[in-house]
Amino acid sequence: MAKNDVKLLGIWASPFVMRARISLNIKSVNYEFLEETVGSKSELLLQSNPVHKKVPVLIHGDKPICESLVIVQYIDEVWTSGPSILSADHYDRAIQRFWAAYLDDKWFPAMRRIRGAQGEERQELVDQVVEGLALLEEAFGKYSKGKAFFGGDQIGFIDIAFGSLLGWLRVTEKVGEVKLLDEAKTPGLVKWADCFCADAAVKSVMPETEKLIEFSKFLMAKMKGAPSPKN
Numbered sequence: 296m297a298k299n300d301v302k303l304l305g306i307w308a309s310p311f312v313m314r315a316r317i318s319l320n321i322k323s324v325n326y327e328f329l330e331e332t333v334g335s336k337s338e339l340l341l342q343s344n345p346v347h348k349k350v351p352v353l354i355h356g357d358k359p360i361c362e363s364l365v366i367v368q369y370i371d372e373v374w375t376s377g378p379s380i381l382s383a384d385h386y387d388r389a390i391q392r393f394w395a396a397y398l399d400d401k402w403f404p405a406m407r408r409i410r411g412a413q414g415e416e417r418q419e420l421v422d423q424v425v426e427g428l429a430l431l432e433e434a435f436g437k438y439s440k441g442k443a444f445f446g447g448d449q450i451g452f453i454d455i456a457f458g459s460l461l462g463w464l465r466v467t468e469k470v471g472e473v474k475l476l477d478e479a480k481t482p483g484l485v486k487w488a489d490c491f492c493a494d495a496a497v498k499s500v501m502p503e504t505e506k507l508i509e510f511s512k513f514l515m516a517k518m519k520g521a522p523s524p525k526n
């Protein structure tokens with residue numbers, strides 16, 4: 296596949312964009328990364344994702360594919376010669392999609408609200424996120440079967456869906472001064488997070504926590520016209 300046949304519209308700090316990048320790395324697909332400018336949407340983005348106008352968008356040849364989890368599944372189905380991301384078993388695939396949907400619909404929205412919340416609302420969000428991590432710890436024990444990843448020996452669909460959120464989890468822990476991934480309560484996930492971030496497919500695209508913190512400050516100050524920090 297020529298490099299120009301695959302393009303990815305994204306923003307370096309986006310956890311959703313990271314899912315596509317990790318998947319392309321797993322499959323050893325060359326691609327061109329087209330960085331969007333925060334606060335303005337390129338013509339190509341508006342044309343490629345007219346419904347949500349969000350990144351990531353994968354452009355394969357001249358065909359756009361939107362929504363990070365759809366993109367990961369597309370990559371898995373198209374580049375079959377690389378390691379599989381979803382299981383071959385139908386039930387296991389359903390379970391993997393279930394947890395990815397839980398992360399996107401429930402867990403991540405609660406986690407991202409912690410930093411801006413206060414008092415009782417904040418405590419409720421922290422409790423919700425910690426409860427979710429306990430469920431994920433249990434799921435990890437069940438699906439990893441003693442191996443490093445939810446997907447077993449190699450990174451799979453739940454690993455990508457969840458692992459891409461780790462950078463922003465760390466930002467919340469640091470800026471929000473709250474411990475979420477805890478060695479005592481979620482020892483399996485703590486170990487899993489280390490393995491995930493150390494994996495060759497992830498290392499080059501997982502931003503440093505300090506850079507994400509800078510970026511989140513920039514987002515908050517965006518109205519004042521601060522320049523965008525680059526990865």
Ligand SMILES: N[C@@H](CCC(=O)N[C@@H](CS)C(=O)NCC(=O)O)C(=O)O
Binds near residue numbers: 309362
């Ligand atoms: N559900 C989408 C979420 C994508 C998303 O929220 N992307 C953000 C960047 S992290 C975005 O493009 N935001 C721009 C906007 O909301 O206008 C996915 O999984 O791809």
